Amino acid sequence: MQLSGWGNYPAVQADVLAPASAAELQSLLAHNAYGNWICRGGGRSYGDSALNGRVVSSRYLDHFLDIDEDAATVRCGSGVSLGQVLEVVIPRGLFPPVLPGTKHVSIGGAIAADIHGKNHHVEGSFCDHLESFSLLLADGSILRCSAAENAGLFHATCGGMGLTGIILDATLHLNKVSSVSINNRSFSAKNLQHCLELLDEHNAATYVVAWLDCLKQGEDLGRGIVYVGDHGDDDNLQLVKRRGLSVPFHTPGFFLNRFTMSQFNNLYASWNKGRGDTTLQNYEQFFFPLDSIGNWNRLYGRKGFLQYQVLVPTEAKDILSRIIRRVAESGQGSFLSVLKKFGKANNNPLSFPSAGYTLTLDFRWRESLFPLLDELDALVLGCGGRHYLAKDARLSESGFKTGYPRWQEFMQVKAEVDPHNRFASLQSQRLGLTPVSTSHSSHKKAGPDK
Amino acid sequence: MNVLIIGAGSAIAVATARLYAARGCSLFLVARNTQRLEELAKDLEVRGAAKVGQHTLDVLEHDKHAEAVSTAREFLSSVDIALICHGSLPDQAITETDFAAARRELDVNGLSVISLITLLSALMKEQGAGTLAVVTSVAGDRGRQPNFVYGAAKSMVSTYLQGLRGRLLPHGVHVIDIRPGLVDSPMTARFEKGVLWSTPELVAGNIVKAIDRKRHTVYTPGYWRIIMAIVRSIPDVVFKRLKF
Numbered sequence: 001m002q003l004s005g006w007g008n009y010p011a012v013q014a015d016v017l018a019p020a021s022a023a024e025l026q027s028l029l030a031h032n033a034y035g036n037w038i039c040r041g042g043g044r045s046y047g048d049s050a051l052n053g054r055v056v057s058s059r060y061l062d063h064f065l066d067i068d069e070d071a072a073t074v075r076c077g078s079g080v081s082l083g084q085v086l087e088v089v090i091p092r093g094l095f096p097p098v099l100p101g102t103k104h105v106s107i108g109g110a111i112a113a114d115i116h117g118k119n120h121h122v123e124g125s126f127c128d129h130l131e132s133f134s135l136l137l138a139d140g141s142i143l144r145c146s147a148a149e150n151a152g153l154f155h156a157t158c159g160g161m162g163l164t165g166i167i168l169d170a171t172l173h174l175n176k177v178s179s180v181s182i183n184n185r186s187f188s189a190k191n192l193q194h195c196l197e198l199l200d201e202h203n204a205a206t207y208v209v210a211w212l213d214c215l216k217q218g219e220d221l222g223r224g225i226v227y228v229g230d231h232g233d234d235d236n237l238q239l240v241k242r243r244g245l246s247v248p249f250h251t252p253g254f255f256l257n258r259f260t261m262s263q264f265n266n267l268y269a270s271w272n273k274g275r276g277d278t279t280l281q282n283y284e285q286f287f288f289p290l291d292s293i294g295n296w297n298r299l300y301g302r303k304g305f306l307q308y309q310v311l312v313p314t315e316a317k318d319i320l321s322r323i324i325r326r327v328a329e330s331g332q333g334s335f336l337s338v339l340k341k342f343g344k345a346n347n348n349p350l351s352f353p354s355a356g357y358t359l360t361l362d363f364r365w366r367e368s369l370f371p372l373l374d375e376l377d378a379l380v381l382g383c384g385g386r387h388y389l390a391k392d393a394r395l396s397e398s399g400f401k402t403g404y405p406r407w408q409e410f411m412q413v414k415a416e417v418d419p420h421n422r423f424a425s426l427q428s429q430r431l432g433l434t435p436v437s438t439s440h441s442s443h444k445k446a447g448p449d450k
Numbered sequence: 451m452n453v454l455i456i457g458a459g460s461a462i463a464v465a466t467a468r469l470y471a472a473r474g475c476s477l478f479l480v481a482r483n484t485q486r487l488e489e490l491a492k493d494l495e496v497r498g499a500a501k502v503g504q505h506t507l508d509v510l511e512h513d514k515h516a517e518a519v520s521t522a523r524e525f526l527s528s529v530d531i532a533l534i535c536h537g538s539l540p541d542q543a544i545t546e547t548d549f550a551a552a553r554r555e556l557d558v559n560g561l562s563v564i565s566l567i568t569l570l571s572a573l574m575k576e577q578g579a580g581t582l583a584v585v586t587s588v589a590g591d592r593g594r595q596p597n598f599v600y601g602a603a604k605s606m607v608s609t610y611l612q613g614l615r616g617r618l619l620p621h622g623v624h625v626i627d628i629r630p631g632l633v634d635s636p637m638t639a640r641f642e643k644g645v646l647w648s649t650p651e652l653v654a655g656n657i658v659k660a661i662d663r664k665r666h667t668v669y670t671p672g673y674w675r676i677i678m679a680i681v682r683s684i685p686d687v688v689f690k691r692l693k694f
Contacts, residue, residue, distance in 0.1 A: 001643060020461075020636040021486065060461070060636065063489050064496035074496075087472065088496055 003055060006297050007046035008250075008304025009365045009393055012426065016040070018057040022077075022136070022168045025056065029166075029422075030140050036437055038425040039166045041106025042081055045113065046307045047393025048426035049161055053437075056166065058108050064088060065169055072174045073131060078108030078167040085172075086283070090239055094174040095231075098126045099287045108167040113390035114159035114351040116358075118207035118229065118287075121343035125353050127158035128346055133170035138422040142168065156413035159351035161389055163414055163423050163433060181232035182207070182286040185278045192222025192321050196357075199341045202228045207286070212337040213265040214361060215258070217328045222321060224339070225268075232280055240284040246294030250302040256364055261333050303365040308334075308373060309388035311342065311403075313356040316383035320357055323376055327361060330372050334361035349406035352388045360391070370394065389427065397432035407433070451475040452526035456518075456566055457509070457536025459486045461635030462585060465654030466533060471499035478503040478522040478529075481536075509536055509562035510554070519569040528577055531661055532570045534563055534584045537604075539637050545599040552599050560603035564610055571614065574623040582618070583626040583661055584611060588669065590629070591678040595693055608667075615666065627667045628657055631674040646677075 004011040017037075019025040037054040058079035065075040069092050074085060083103035085096060098110075098117045105115065111133060116125045123129070132146035135157060143165075145154040157164045187202075189195035195210050202208050207229035216223050290296050297305070312319050320339070327334055338360040345354035352358075363369050377399050380387070386403025387395050401407050411433070414421075424434035453470045455463050458479035467477055471494040479494075481487050484506045491502040503525035507518045523529060537559045545552040563584065574580035589597050590604030608627050615625040632638065632647045648671050656670035669675040684692070 018636065018639055021489075023485075063493040065489075065492060067496045076496075088498070091498070 003051060004304065005046050005048060005050060005393070006044050007306055007365075007391075007393060008297060008300065008302070009306060010048055010051070010426070011304075012048075012051050012053070014051065014053055014055045016055045016057055018059055020060045022061060022142075025061075025166065025168075026136060026140055026142075028056070029136065029138070036422050036424040036434070038423060038428075039078075039108065039112075039162045041079060041109035041112075042102075042104045044102055044105045044109065045390040047391060048430070049113070049390055049392070050109070051426045052424060058106055058166070061108075061168060063169075066171075067092070069094070072176055073171055074174060075169060075171040076107060077169045078106060078111075078133075080107050081105065082107070082110065087239055089174055090180055090237055090283075093176055093178065093237055095177040095180060096172065097123045097129045097175050101288065102291055103284075103288050104291065107170050107172070108162070109390075111158055111167055111170060112160060112162045113388075114346075114348055114353075115390070116342070116353045118209040118227075118340065120353050121203060121208065121341055122206055124343060124346055125351060127348060127351070129173040130158065131171040131173055133157070134168045135165040136168055137165045138418040138420065152413050153417060155348045156350070156410050158346075158348040160348075160410065160414075161350065161425065161428065161433075163425070163428050164417055165423060177231055179232045179234050179236045180238075180283045181234050181236045182229040182281050182283060183232050183278055184281045184286055185228045187226045187228070189222075189224045189226055191220060192224075192324060195222055195224050195226060195339065196317060196320075198226040199339070199357075202226065203341065206230045208341065210339040211268070212324070212339050212359075213268075214324055214327050214334040214337040215262045215265055217325070221328060222324050224337075229281075229286055234280065236282075238282075240282045242284060242292065245292070247296060247298040250298045252301055256299055256301075256333075256335055258331060258333050261335050264335070300362075300364050305362055305364050306369065306373070306393055307360060307362050307391040308376065309358060309360040309391040310376070310380045310385050311352065311354055311356050311358050311388070312380065312383060312385045313354070316385070317357060319379050319383045319385070320359060323359060323379055326372070326375060326379070332363055332366075332369055332372055334363055336360070336362040349410040350389070350404055352386065352390075354386075356385070358388070360388075389431075392427065395431065397430065400431040400433075452478075452528055452530045454478045454480070454519075454522045454526060454529045454532045454570075456480045456507075456532070456534045457585075458490060458504075459483055460535045460537070461637070461650035462630065462633060462653050462657070463533070463535035464490060465650040466535070466657050467494055468497055469654055469658045470531075471495075471497040471502075474498050474500050476500045476502070476526055478505070478525050480505045480507050480518050480522065482506065482508050509566070510557055512562065512565050515562075515565050515569055519566070519573060523573060529570070529573060529580055531581045531583065532574070533657070533661075534566055534570075534582075536562070537585070537587075537637075539597070540600055542595075542597050542599060555599055556603045556606075558603075559600060560606040563607050567607075567610065567614065571618060571623065575618065575621045577623075579622045581624045581626065581661055581664070583628055583657065585628045585630065585657075586611075588629045588631050588674050588678050592682050592689075594681075624664050626660055626665055628660060628670060629668065629674065629678075630670050631677070 003014040038052045040050040061077035061079035063077045100115045114127045205228045210226045212224040342353045421434045428434040429436045459481040487504040540555040587604040589601035611627045660668040
């Protein structure tokens with residue numbers, strides 16, 4: 001079937017297998033001695049991280065195995081989504097320490113990409129709260145991994161993009177909370193400098209993130225809104241059930257053009273003008289605003305879009321304004337632009353977050369985008385930055401290896417547990433993490449045109 | 451609310467059981483695979499079920515049906531909702547030439563269901579209340595070339611339910627015939643999926659809603675009612691030439 005990541009680019013023909021249980025998955029692995037595959041969870045990585053000629057879906061590995069309210073831990077299958085975790089833990093006064101921008105990611109995917117949230121500066125990334133997981137290896141054996149047990153494999157798998165094996169289930173640590181409402185304060189930022197000041201000023205808050213308008217040039221360059229959130233004190237442990245709208249089909253690609261985007265940005269900026277306005281929001285509104293529009297990725301049209309998320313180290317923050325200026329000049333327009341200040345890095349060789357700023361830009365797919373992104377790559381890599389692999393669809397092998405200097409450490413573990421590269425994705429082949437497989441690469445198309 | 455689910459290992463049953471678990475219901479699960487049952491029972495407890503019981507049964511062993519139903523009754527004390535979900539999708543080509551295979555499929559999808567319905571009707575009549583919901587299929591609406599053995603079994607159950615509904619009416623027992631369309635589950639893993647395919651989660655939501663609202667014959671998703679009305683209205687002279 002035709003398969004793509006959340007960005008709808010690239011799209012490939014793939015055989016998707018959905019084993020009904022871990023045992024079935026194990027026998028599948030034993031019987032398919034040849035060829036390689038990649039595990040796929042919620043399908044929310046943007047590019048080709050979860051694409052290959054053969055894909056194994058974790059959708060039926062979606063059982064909860066245990067919950068311990070006193071210890072504040074939950075153990076569940078890797079196919080369980082964070083949304084399902086929320087449904088189970090919120091009524092018990094528990095809350096995941098790290099939440100991304102969508103609740104539809106699977107636990108397996110969250111580990112594989114070592115995802116982060118708006119509170120990275122406080123809580124670190126997803127795998128910093130992972131007690132252990134069990135991993136199905138290429139030879140069919142299952143290993144329990146934690147920071148204490150099989151530690152090398154544990155750290156390589158956290159952020160390892162599914163290349164060490166298939167995560168079957170995991171035990172997560174949760175935070176005890178009295179309320180899941182979020183006190184959201186918003187502050188207007190005149191320009192990028194002001195925005196960075198506001199991010200520093202509010203670094204003590206739990207959740208801090210900034211929305212940027214990347215179409216404005218000159219003095220207004222990088223105008224935006226900084227959102228600062230903390231858990232409320234209203235003892236609200238109610239689940240939010242909402243049925244949002246859904247985009248039923250791909251809108252024509254020109255739907256999101258420079259004009260509509262700048263109109264949207266103006267509207268959005270004036271709507272949120274209030275300085276220090278506080279609103280009590282439910283957790284869905286605060287963490288997952290885009291989930292309220294089902295299949296919003298279709299707004300970018302059939303050709304899809306690319307999300308470009310990079311890290312710029314703290315000392316090189318001037319590079320941020322150069323990136324944003326270059327984007328504004330190019331007229332390619334980024335509909336959704338988000339800036340966040342990270343805390344310290346953890347010990348996983350391929351984890352993305354590290355001390356600095358992370359900038360996220362969305363671009364509609366078009367031929368002329370790629371030279372622009374190559375230019376931005378040079379800026380990012382030149383200052384010691386790196387790219388977020390869960391968003392990536394086009395980074396070069398050298399770009400990856402420059403950004404992730406510990407890649408060889410990862411390769412050593414990979415060689416030990418998966419010497420024949422049974423686990424590989426189109427991304428891992430592009431980035432030189434696995435050899436290029438000739439049998440499946442023919443499926444890949446240059447563009448997503450049908 | 452106490453819910454009995456037979457064929458609890460099926461993707462539709464799992465998704466439905468989770469919705470009832472989230473409501474805090476007590477559940478009793480019957481399925482063939484003991485290990486899967488244990489996994490599912492734990493899963494439902496974590497998801498909020500008041501209590502979960504389980505019983506291993508191969509539906510082809512008709513003489514063990516009574517034991518399964520009485521164990522469920524003992525565990526739940528009263529069965530408010532009984533949902534029968536089990537079934538198998540046979541390879542049509544084999545069932546056309548091998549009657550033993552056809553009979554087996556007719557048994558799994560038809561006779562075993564009627565055997566369980568017989569026991570559950572008696573139980574609910576005695577209770578003077580209850581909802582009996584049975585998952586059949588749009589395949590039972592008209593015999594089509596690719597799956598008429600499966601369709602014959604499902605239409606046998608649908609026809610049976612039409613009559614039973616009236617019989618149980620004076621006893622306060624409600625009967626629902628649930629006809630899913632194409633559902634993306636391990637049972638249908640080998641098919642190419644097009645736009646008409648839906649998920650077990652969506653079908654489960656419709657099942658729970660239909661039970662809440664005491665519907666009679668439910669197509670899920672709803673557009674299958676229209677599709678099947680068209681399929682049924684095609685004259686035989688044309689229909690016999692259609693291969694879908």
